[in-house]
Amino acid sequence: MELDGSSLERVPTLTSAEATRAGIGRWQLAGRSYARVRRGLYVPVGTPCDDLDGRTAITVRMLPEGFVLGGWAAARVHEQAHRSQSDELEVFDGRLPEMDSDARVALPILVCASRPGRLRPQPGVRVFRSDLEPHEVAVVGGLPVTAPTRTAFDVARLWPLEAAVVALDRLRALGLVAADDVAAMLAERTGWRGVGVARRALDLSQDGVESPRESMMRLLWHRAGLPRPVCNGVVLDEHGSFAGRVDLLDIASGLVAEYDGSFHASAARRHADARRQELLEHLGLTVVRANDPDIATAAGRRAWQARVRRAYDRARADRRPGRWTLGTTP
Known part of the structure; x- marks a missing residue:
């Protein structure tokens, strides 16, 4: 399966054979114009090779036939190829999503392959032997990767539960995977490693999530x-007019939870948030907020x-006919 190109900036790599065909001699490759990044692989001097996309592109050039990017690297390729121009969120950045941002762990690039085949060891690369069906492989922007549903399946079973939920939320929000498709793959492969964790992560995952902090x-x-x-x-008011879109909402009690990230730090934004909360509470909703120290x-x-349990108990005790209804996303 071949998909539209990703927005990843490809590193201009050059193999020894390609250099020979281009008329670039060994003495030139060994000179000041090129840098050797792997055995038989070169880049122009000054090429950024240590960033995520540089590492990924170099890894891809070293892959034998039948090997593809998987895990976070595949998810990153899909994320960058499918997010909108206004979506600046980058969830798959080579580290595990963690509630404690300072505890985030860097991950090696995962390379997936069926049982046969050999790959020379590379720093920062992990080979994961796992059977791949033809429909579970895609090409995005020239990069061979696991297809979206297989990517979700692998991340969900190989990552810790919290991080797996964040990843599934993001892939679902981008429209890359459907919960039913991931569930079907899990049902087909009950004996595979990590399927139990993946099932729990999928059950906790939801559509419509806009950030990792919302997931957490x-x-x-x-x-x-x-x-x-x-x-x-x-949330619509009693006249059916838009009153606000809230991060979490329990319809039965009218409890709302809102996460305030850095976007909410300015005085103007805090003023708007306060006015919005007043409106929601006027309509009969109970609002509890969270920010980074709470997570x-x-x-x-x-x-x-x-706090949220107390707010829930209070919302249930004070439950009265509200002046709000649940609308649909504009």
């Missing part, structure tokens, strides 16, 4: 024992979960 806030909400929320639900530390997480 929802996991804290879930662990606090609250009902499954609507993600980024549209980044164990103490912050415990405190926020206690």
Whole structure:
């Protein structure tokens, strides 16, 4: 399967054979114009080879037939190829998504291959032997990668639960995968490594999530024992007019949870958020907010979960006919 090109900037790599065909001699490759990055592979001096896309492009050039990018590297290729121009979010950046940002772990590039075949060891690259069906391989911008559903399947079973939920949320939000398709692949491969974790991650994953912090806030909400929320639900006032789109919403109690990231830090944005919260509460909703310290530390997480449980109990006790309804995303 070949898809539209990704926005990844390809590193201008050159093999020894390609150099010979282009009339570039060995003495030129060994001179000041080129740098050797792998055995038999060169780039022009000054080419950024240590960033994510540079490492990925170099790895791809060293892949034998039948080997493809998988895991976060494949997810990154799909993410950059399918996100809109206004979407600046980059979830697949070579590190595990973590509630504590300082604890994020760098990951090797995952290369997937069926059982036969050999790949010379490369720094920062992990070979993952796993059977690949033809429809589970795609080409995006010239890069051989696992297809979206297979990518979601592998990330969900190889990553820790929280990170897997974040990844699935992102792939679903981009429209790259459907929950039913991932569930079908899990059902077909019950004996495969990590399928149990992947099932739990898929069950916790939802459509309509817009950031990793929203995913993590929802996991804290879930662990606090609250009902499954609507993600980024549209609230309409009593006249049917748009009142706001909220991160998490429990329809039965009218409890809302909002995550305030750096976008909300300016005075103008805080003013707008305060006005918006006043409107939501006027309509009969109960609002609880979270920001990074509520998620980044164990103490912050415990405190926020206690707050959201109290808010939920208060919302249920004060439940009265609200002046709001749930709308559809504009």
